[in-house]
Amino acid sequence: xxxDPDHCYPALVARDARFDGLWFVGVSSTGIYCRPxxxxxxPKRENCSFYAxxxxxxxxxxxxxxxxxxELAPRAGQPAWSVMDASRTLARQAxxxxxxxDDPEASVERLAAHLGITSxxxxxxxxxxxxxxxxxxxxxxxxxxxxxxxSDSALPVAAVAHAAGxxxxxxxxxxxxxxxxxxxxxxxxxxxxxxxxxxxxALRLAxxxxxxxxxxxxxxxxxxxxxxxxxxxxxxRIERSLRLQHRGQVLSGRIVVQFDxxxxxxxxxxxxxxxxxxxxxxxxxxxxxDLDAEPGLIDARLGALATNEPGLRLPGCVDRFELAVxxxxxxxxxxxxxxxxxxxxxxxxxxxxxxxxxxxxxxxLFPAPETLAEAALEQIAELGIIRQRAQALIALATAWPSxxxxxxxxxxxxxxxxxxxxxxIGPWTADYMLMRGWSxxxxxxxxxxxxxxxxxxxxxxPLSAAATQAASTAYQPYRSYAVLRLWxxxxxxxxxxxxxxxxxx
Numbered sequence: 001x002x003x004d005p006d007h008c009y010p011a012l013v014a015r016d017a018r019f020d021g022l023w024f025v026g027v028s029s030t031g032i033y034c035r036p037x038x039x040x041x042x043p044k045r046e047n048c049s050f051y052a053x054x055x056x057x058x059x060x061x062x063x064x065x066x067x068x069x070x071e072l073a074p075r076a077g078q079p080a081w082s083v084m085d086a087s088r089t090l091a092r093q094a095x096x097x098x099x100x101x102d103d104p105e106a107s108v109e110r111l112a113a114h115l116g117i118t119s120x121x122x123x124x125x126x127x128x129x130x131x132x133x134x135x136x137x138x139x140x141x142x143x144x145x146x147x148x149x150x151s152d153s154a155l156p157v158a159a160v161a162h163a164a165g166x167x168x169x170x171x172x173x174x175x176x177x178x179x180x181x182x183x184x185x186x187x188x189x190x191x192x193x194x195x196x197x198x199x200x201x202a203l204r205l206a207x208x209x210x211x212x213x214x215x216x217x218x219x220x221x222x223x224x225x226x227x228x229x230x231x232x233x234x235x236x237r238i239e240r241s242l243r244l245q246h247r248g249q250v251l252s253g254r255i256v257v258q259f260d261x262x263x264x265x266x267x268x269x270x271x272x273x274x275x276x277x278x279x280x281x282x283x284x285x286x287x288x289x290d291l292d293a294e295p296g297l298i299d300a301r302l303g304a305l306a307t308n309e310p311g312l313r314l315p316g317c318v319d320r321f322e323l324a325v326x327x328x329x330x331x332x333x334x335x336x337x338x339x340x341x342x343x344x345x346x347x348x349x350x351x352x353x354x355x356x357x358x359x360x361x362x363x364x365l366f367p368a369p370e371t372l373a374e375a376a377l378e379q380i381a382e383l384g385i386i387r388q389r390a391q392a393l394i395a396l397a398t399a400w401p402s403x404x405x406x407x408x409x410x411x412x413x414x415x416x417x418x419x420x421x422x423x424x425i426g427p428w429t430a431d432y433m434l435m436r437g438w439s440x441x442x443x444x445x446x447x448x449x450x451x452x453x454x455x456x457x458x459x460x461x462p463l464s465a466a467a468t469q470a471a472s473t474a475y476q477p478y479r480s481y482a483v484l485r486l487w488x489x490x491x492x493x494x495x496x497x498x499x500x501x502x503x504x505x
Contacts (some may be wrong), residue, residue: 003079012036012048017264018296020208024051024420026062033057038068049386052076055132055140063180064147066187071144072206072265075292086411090115091350092128094122094407098138099283102247104167108134114409117414142166143179146280151185153201155275157184163276202258202267203282207291209264210311215488216289218263219315222335222491223326225342227350230361236261239362241353244284246277252365254357255287271357289391298441298478305475305485312488314480316491320437322366323399327429328392329385344383349375369406392424405437412440435480444472444479454486 003023019036026033027043033051051057054070064070075332097111105324112119126134130294146164149155155163161172161184176184213236219425220238221231229240236259242251253271260266268279268285286292290313306312317323325345330338349367357387372380373394380390399422400406404415412434419430428445435443445451446469452462455471463471475482 001054005045005048005050006030007497008036009045009048013042015039015259017209017299020206020264021050021292022076022294024054024057024070024073025049026057026060027053029454031061031063033062033070034065035068035070038065040065040067041049052131053137053140054144055137057129058133058140058179059136063182064144069151070206072204074207075203075286075420079095088121088129089411090117090430091125094126094134095130095137096283096408099141100280101138102165102279104165106138106165111223116410129454138165139175139179139245142279145177145282146172146184147177147180147187148203149278150184152203153275153278157188159276160184163278165279182308199466202269203278204265204267205282205286205291206265207289208294208296210295211260211264211314212309215309215311216315217486219488222310223339225346227362227364228322228346228366239359240382241362241365242320243365243368244274244277245279246280246317251277251498252353252357254353254359254362255281255285257289260435273354273357284318288318290314290316290439298481301478301481302475305482309485312481314439314441314484315436316439317436319366320408320433321369323437324396324405324433325367325372325393327433328389328396331424331426332431339390341385345380345385348379348383369400375402388424389423392422394423395423405433408438412438435483441480442477444469444483448483450490451483451486454490 002105008019008023008025012025015037017037023037024033024035025038025043026049029043029047033054049060051060053076054064054073057070058064094111094115096328097114098106103110108119108122109392112122115122123133126132126137130137132140142165146160146166149160149163150157153160156194158169161169164172166172166175173184176182192268217231217236219240220229221233224231224240229238231238238257239254241252243250245251253274255271255274256269258267266289268282274281286438293313295311295313299310304445312500325340326338329341329345333341346364346366349371350364351367351489353363353365375394375397377387377390377394380393381387383444384391403418404410405419416434417436419425419433420427425433428447431440431443431445434440435445447465448468449462451472452465452468453459455468456463463469471478472482
């Protein structure tokens, strides 16, 4: 499915970073495909074919460039979610499932069963959305991950094959040679000596600029739970613990994320226990930090609201249960108060990180759902959490294994309805959970007093809830980004007013 060269070639000549990851160029004279930002000599137009994804370029028999490294490119931004566009939503969820797939024997039939549709319907909607079959998409993702691990990690080649999702080293070697005409060991020999020597290495993840990094880090810092997450604003660094499922096992550990000050990328350093789970970890990190957003498109829709701090991102999460618990704890209290309650909960029910993983700042794991499901109401209430919310937390933890929200699948409206059916979860909490837990770009939590004041011509006279919802339609389908901007503007204004008051005689 080549794209129109009249639109793509001028951006290739300009090496326009705004298009990085949105398409790739295949060069017939070399058999190589590149990112739009590749610094090699610009190929002749008649030798160029443009593809919407790396999978499409590889399906056309092109090999990835070793200089610009297509595996580092940000992913193409997904279309805004629409509850009316069921096929596109299913295709999007299928791609997300494949992005995080860690099963060497994954099949179209298993994916179709996960989505609750037939394999024939899955193939049809996936090809219409992605331009390749699900298995072609999965094969490209695995090969590119393996290529990145060979270049950026010190993992042995056999461990790379396992981490990338191949059933055996033999299958990995055969697929790598067939698609890339290069032995994996040959690529490993070409990487820097520090990787080969086993020095500390990091995975690079790119994004499309601009990116309001300080604003995102401030948002996370304000909500960081002591022992779980540490944010160093001057150093542009995040350190936190997490647990994730990989190949049927629950792995836990610590990660460090460091934003680069000179290039639009960040470096992810997992601890030793999480390196083998890179296939599951990297998609999780991309959603958490909203690395695949298209800021130009979003900010253009937000208009004057986006004039300050271009590229403000929608923070996701690394653990939907953690986010859901924090959303309940944050009901009708300040961000600081919710953080205090979460810290008490972690201290009482969270498990310590294993020896060798912990640091002074990050040394505990957030409580698992089964832990809170078995907790007594009094144990939670004695932490200063009102009984109604303590009951809501236990109910949420008990229902967790069967919730669509927890599994990240199904229609958004059905997932929202399940959340609303739980005790203690209202529309604001459900929308907040979906906004960050499902990266829903068009959420607008109803009744939010900050939003009602921000959208009013006179902040002293907040709009009604209905009028606020009506005013929010100007920002569709990116209302979640508008919410974050309005919240941030209010927080900055409050901080400035507080600072002014302290300086007054």
